[in-house]
Amino acid sequence: xxxxxxxxxxxxxxxxxxxxxxxxxxxxxxxxxxxxxxxxxxxxxxxxxxxxxxxxxxxxxxxxxxxxxxxxxxxxxxxxxxxxxxxxxxxxxxxxxxxxxxxxxxxxxxxxxxxxxxxxxxxxxxxxxxxxxxxxxxxxxxxxxxxxxxxxxxxxxxxxxxxxxxxxxxxxxxxxxxxxxxxxxxxxxxxxxxxxxxxxxxxxxxxxxxxxxxxxxxxxxxxxxxxxxxxxxxxxxxxxxxxxxxxxxxxxxxxxxxxxxxxxxxxxxxxxxxxxxxxxxxxxxxxxxxxxxxxxxxxxxxxxxxxxxxxxxxxxxxxxxxxxxxxxxxxxxxxxxxxxxxxxxxxxxxxxxxxxxxxxxxxxxxxxxxxxxxxxxxxxxxxxxxxxxxxxxxxxxxxxxxxxxxxxxxxxxxxxxxxxxxxxxxxxxxxxxxxxxxxxxxxxxxxxxxxxxxxxxxxxxxxxxxxxxxxxxxxxxxxxxxxxxxxxxxxxxxxx
Amino acid sequence: xxxxxxxxxxxxxxxxxxxxxxxxxxxxxxxxxxxxxxxxxxxxxxxxxxxxxxxxxxxxxxxxxxxxxxxxxxxxxxxxxxxxxxxxxxxxxxxxxxxxxxxxxxxxxxxxxxxxxxxxxxxxxxxxxxxxxxxxxxxxxxxxxxxxxxxxxxxxxxxxxxxxxxxxxxxxxxxxxxxxxxxxxxxxxxxxxxxxxxxxxxxxxxxxxxxxxxxxxxxxxxxxxxxxxxxxxxxxxxxxxxxxxxxxxxxxxxxxxxxxxxxxxxxxxxxxxxxxxxxxxxxxxxxxxxxxxxxxxxxxxxxxxxxxxxxxxxxxxxxxxxxxxxxxxxxxxxxxxxxxxxxxxxxxxxxxxxxxxxxxxxxxxxxxxxxxxxxxxxxxxxxxxxxxxxxxxxxxxxxxxxxxxxxxxxxxxxxxxxxxxxxxxxxxxxxxxxxxxxxxxxxxxxxxxxxxxxxxxxxxxxxxxxxxxx
Numbered sequence: 001x002x003x004x005x006x007x008x009x010x011x012x013x014x015x016x017x018x019x020x021x022x023x024x025x026x027x028x029x030x031x032x033x034x035x036x037x038x039x040x041x042x043x044x045x046x047x048x049x050x051x052x053x054x055x056x057x058x059x060x061x062x063x064x065x066x067x068x069x070x071x072x073x074x075x076x077x078x079x080x081x082x083x084x085x086x087x088x089x090x091x092x093x094x095x096x097x098x099x100x101x102x103x104x105x106x107x108x109x110x111x112x113x114x115x116x117x118x119x120x121x122x123x124x125x126x127x128x129x130x131x132x133x134x135x136x137x138x139x140x141x142x143x144x145x146x147x148x149x150x151x152x153x154x155x156x157x158x159x160x161x162x163x164x165x166x167x168x169x170x171x172x173x174x175x176x177x178x179x180x181x182x183x184x185x186x187x188x189x190x191x192x193x194x195x196x197x198x199x200x201x202x203x204x205x206x207x208x209x210x211x212x213x214x215x216x217x218x219x220x221x222x223x224x225x226x227x228x229x230x231x232x233x234x235x236x237x238x239x240x241x242x243x244x245x246x247x248x249x250x251x252x253x254x255x256x257x258x259x260x261x262x263x264x265x266x267x268x269x270x271x272x273x274x275x276x277x278x279x280x281x282x283x284x285x286x287x288x289x290x291x292x293x294x295x296x297x298x299x300x301x302x303x304x305x306x307x308x309x310x311x312x313x314x315x316x317x318x319x320x321x322x323x324x325x326x327x328x329x330x331x332x333x334x335x336x337x338x339x340x341x342x343x344x345x346x347x348x349x350x351x352x353x354x355x356x357x358x359x360x361x362x363x364x365x366x367x368x369x370x371x372x373x374x375x376x377x378x379x380x381x382x383x384x385x386x387x388x389x390x391x392x393x394x395x396x397x398x399x400x401x402x403x404x405x406x407x408x409x410x411x412x413x414x415x416x417x418x419x420x421x422x423x424x425x426x427x428x429x430x431x432x433x434x435x436x437x438x439x440x441x442x443x444x445x446x447x448x449x450x451x452x453x454x455x456x457x458x459x460x461x462x463x464x465x466x467x468x469x470x471x472x473x474x475x476x477x478x479x480x481x482x483x484x485x486x487x488x489x490x491x492x493x494x495x496x
Numbered sequence: 497x498x499x500x501x502x503x504x505x506x507x508x509x510x511x512x513x514x515x516x517x518x519x520x521x522x523x524x525x526x527x528x529x530x531x532x533x534x535x536x537x538x539x540x541x542x543x544x545x546x547x548x549x550x551x552x553x554x555x556x557x558x559x560x561x562x563x564x565x566x567x568x569x570x571x572x573x574x575x576x577x578x579x580x581x582x583x584x585x586x587x588x589x590x591x592x593x594x595x596x597x598x599x600x601x602x603x604x605x606x607x608x609x610x611x612x613x614x615x616x617x618x619x620x621x622x623x624x625x626x627x628x629x630x631x632x633x634x635x636x637x638x639x640x641x642x643x644x645x646x647x648x649x650x651x652x653x654x655x656x657x658x659x660x661x662x663x664x665x666x667x668x669x670x671x672x673x674x675x676x677x678x679x680x681x682x683x684x685x686x687x688x689x690x691x692x693x694x695x696x697x698x699x700x701x702x703x704x705x706x707x708x709x710x711x712x713x714x715x716x717x718x719x720x721x722x723x724x725x726x727x728x729x730x731x732x733x734x735x736x737x738x739x740x741x742x743x744x745x746x747x748x749x750x751x752x753x754x755x756x757x758x759x760x761x762x763x764x765x766x767x768x769x770x771x772x773x774x775x776x777x778x779x780x781x782x783x784x785x786x787x788x789x790x791x792x793x794x795x796x797x798x799x800x801x802x803x804x805x806x807x808x809x810x811x812x813x814x815x816x817x818x819x820x821x822x823x824x825x826x827x828x829x830x831x832x833x834x835x836x837x838x839x840x841x842x843x844x845x846x847x848x849x850x851x852x853x854x855x856x857x858x859x860x861x862x863x864x865x866x867x868x869x870x871x872x873x874x875x876x877x878x879x880x881x882x883x884x885x886x887x888x889x890x891x892x893x894x895x896x897x898x899x900x901x902x903x904x905x906x907x908x909x910x911x912x913x914x915x916x917x918x919x920x921x922x923x924x925x926x927x928x929x930x931x932x933x934x935x936x937x938x939x940x941x942x943x944x945x946x947x948x949x950x951x952x953x954x955x956x957x958x959x960x961x962x963x964x965x966x
Contacts, residue, residue: 010807011609013612014613022849023851024846024852025855027852027855028937030858030863030938031937031938032862032938033866034862035862040862040865040884041750041751045716045752047748047750047752047753048752048756050853051621051748051753052620053617053845053846053848054845054849055849056849061843064846065843066586068605070606072595072603073603074590074591075595076593076594082599088500090593090594091500091546093549095588096550097549097550100553100554102554102556102558102559102562105563105564106773106774106775107562107563107568107576107773107775107910108574108776109572110570110910114560114561114905116560117558117560128540132540143633143636143778143832144831146819146830147636149829154673157674178819178826179820179829181826185825186643186671186828188674191823191824229527229528231527231528233532234532265532266532282593282594282836283595283596283832284595284839285593285596285597285606285607285835286596286598286607286629286832286833287630287778287835287836287837288832288834288837290778304670326673327673328663328670329670329671330635330777331634331661331664331777332776332777333776334776335776335777336775336777337775340553343553344553346540348543348544348549349498350540350543351540352537352542354538354540355537357500357501359524360498362520362524363508363520364503366523369515370514370516374514388517388527412600413602416600416603421603442501442502443502444502444507445510476602477603478805478807478808479803479805480602480803481602481802481803481811483601483801483811485802486813487799487813487814487815490797490813491801492612492800492813493612493616493625494612496616
């Protein structure tokens with residue numbers, strides 16, 4: 001196979017380009033009287049050698065980064081069914097509104113009386129998230145989902161400590177996102193795993209056996225990472241509450257249930273939202289995100305500071321005086337730029353639109369699942385659990401590996417040559433050769449059909465010659481990369 | 497069909513037939529028990545058209561006074577630097593804006609190489625050999641350094657200078673409480689961390705020692721002395737604490753680097769590097785360390801490798817540190833970095849360039865010095881300390897700061913941050929923190945002085961009148 005122009009580009013970094021003396025920035029004149037440098041900053045504090053930053057003209061910088069951008073796949077270019085990540089369309093309206101100077105150039109320490117528009121926006125967003133989750137008290141502060149989880153576990157801890165109890169166990173299902181157990185450790189508590197039953201839900205008997213007076217919290221995703229809504233949720237909540245523990249909802253999969261079912265009504269005490277998933281904050285190639293939390297009344301006194309409040313005269317303010325608060329989780333008030341986008345999205349969709357988004361997300365996922373079955377894919381990639389799914393589904397590549405000698409990884413890499421971003425692979429861990437597919441509501445039927453065709457084509461190609469998938473991809477800027485070598489002898493910066 | 501969806505009635509019929517159900521409702525009915533179904537519409541307004549949403553968001557924006565609407569000297573962690581136009585263009589490109597985390601490196605080389613370049617730039621700035629691909633933001637990056645220190649040497653307490661940003665100190669306390677650590681605060685003398693108190697506070701059980709450079713009050717600390725003292729104070733046989741410096745990256749063109757000063761981990765708020773204010777976020781946190789901490793770093797790290805044809809490429813590496821592999825044994829729960837904000841950071845540094853980065857630092861030094869000298873000449877204004885300052889300085893006013901700020905605001909000037917309102921410290925009453933960027937000219941500084949002088953005089957007059965009336 002011949003090489004493409006992108007493959008001929010040798011990944012030269014910006015530090016390897018340019019020439020001494022080139023520049024883009026013209027520094028303004030100081031305009032102030034000259035002062036002895038020693039007075040300004042004594043030599044002992046001064047840097048001897050300046051940082052070896054690149055030296056390029058502006059046109060060179062633009063070409064370099066535009067060139068790099070072309071070595072990325074992105075949501076605007078094609079289907080991105082990355083399970084658990086909710087890669088729905090990012091409306092450009094949100095970028096335009098977030099860039100308005102009144103939002104983008106507002107200093108976080110502006111006096112609240114002169115930031116009323118921003119505080120009102122945050123207040124409105126808090127209210128909308130409370131209504132969507134069925135939990136009335138919101139903090140917008142956490143920076144991402146995992147940060148919201150940390151907030152949630154610290155809140156749980158504070159809640160129990162306030163009642164004079166030290167509880168050290170947090171229950172998490174074995175299907176949980178990795179952030180759940182990692183968070184528990186960071187909050188100084190211990191992870192206790194709960195088994196999954198044969199239907200893919202929480203093993204209620206195992207939960208009952210492990211739920212005791214030392215349990216602080218159960219962390220759950222519902223629908224879970226198998227894309228299944230746990231039908232025993234009411235019983236699960238009852239067991240957890242009966243031992244005095246809290247129930248934490250990992251909101252990564254909220255896109256399945258907006259306007260249809262609410263964590264608060266299921267019995268959860270704390271929920272985090274991923275604004276970069278359900279609420280379409282663009283993920284920027286790995287951040288920013290935003291992870292607000294909503295909580296029940298009993299947990300509310302412990303919320304992080306500050307919280308946006310409305311005063312008697314109707315004005316908005318930031319409340320820092322919350323004596324039982326766990327404190328701050330970060331600087332300032334959270335990722336406001338993400339709030340603007342999420343709020344614009346909620347305004348655009350409204351109550352009816354949010355429900356429609358979730359209904360369509362679930363419709364699209366079930367259609368794609370059925371379409372794959374119709375195309376004969378289920379023989380090699382059966383649904384791991386259940387018959388229907390919520391907004392995503394998990395297939396097992398076990399039979400494919402047996403029958404066709406290609407692994408889920410090979411299938412994923414071959415999909416790259418077909419112009420698709422692959423689904424999430426090898427998660428959740430309890431499914432052999434897992435493939436987690438989340439199409440989202442913003443895709444057309446035609447796109448779903450073409451993805452199903454691509455999977456079917458790869459399987460029949462593999463039946464002829466498995467080496468093709470095993471060697472894939474062929475058309476991407478680079479082909480399979482040696483990750484083992486990268487980790488063994490890490491090179492994490494350009495040698496200068 | 498609602499906004500952004502595309503399923504027509506004809507599509508729907510065809511899709512339901514393939515699924516083998518009669519309606520979308522049936523899919524939900526078969527999976528979600530009725531008892532936990534909402535059974536009503538959410539109590540939210542109906543959806544609006546694009547134009548109406550724009551007008552609503554624009555109306556909200558207009559009720560904020562931004563740095564375009566007044567002459568602003570606000571700082572204390574986030575600064576009104578000029579963001580070059582090419583950053584807007586690049587961060588709005590679909591290829592950078594809309595991908596997820598680069599889980600498939602073959603189609604994510606652009607983003608991964610940006611991370612690699614970013615890591616290189618941060619290593620250069622900090623003089624520390626390893627950098628991650630970014631943390632959430634400044635204060636939480638400092639707390640993450642604390643967790644690294646706890647994993648590294650297992651001590652039971654942290655020692656932290658009162659010169660840290662109050663939000664950083666508070667964030668550290670919130671996190672430290674979680675994993676059971678005490679935070680001992682060391683006070684300031686003459687504007688900087690008290691060296692004797694610092695050395696006395698650190699013992700063999702100290703996991704980490706934290707200070708800020710420059711500190712919250714704008715003062716340049718003796719970073720080398722603080723690092724050396726911290727390492728010497730642990731005592732014979734004890735593991736020395738991890739020395740953590742919270743740095744302002746914009747100062748690192750002129751200041752000795754943390755690495756040269758003996759610092760182990762440098763963290764800081766990245767916003768000054770090409771990121772907009774956004775009322776406090778999103779931005780990014782920088783996180784760099786000595787080599788020995790590499791395998792305990794939080795967050796994503798991009799590494800260099802080759803593909804099967806020998807071409808140079810980049811991957812997310814050292815993933816065995818991370819939550820999706822190690823779960824409860826991970827070195828951090830961080831999943832999301834701040835890739836787009838870090839892109840803005842590295843493009844900004846490339847745009848400034850090797851010489852420009854230093855020139856900008858020198859410019860800030862000169863103008864900040866001028867501003868401090870100019871304000872110090874005003875009646876009732878006294879510098880809080882006489883230490884060198886880089887881009888920000890603290891003064892004490894002999895009148896109520898909030899009242900003076902209100903008077904200045906009516907003249908279109910925001911003279912700075914009310915120190916007491918931010919830190920809550922009694923000693924900060926009357927304190928004003930004034931920040932300078934390249935966007936604040938000499939004429940702007942002179943105007944600040946004139947407006948501040950009038951506002952203070954008016955405030956003194958009105959206070960005197962009130963006193964007489966009483």
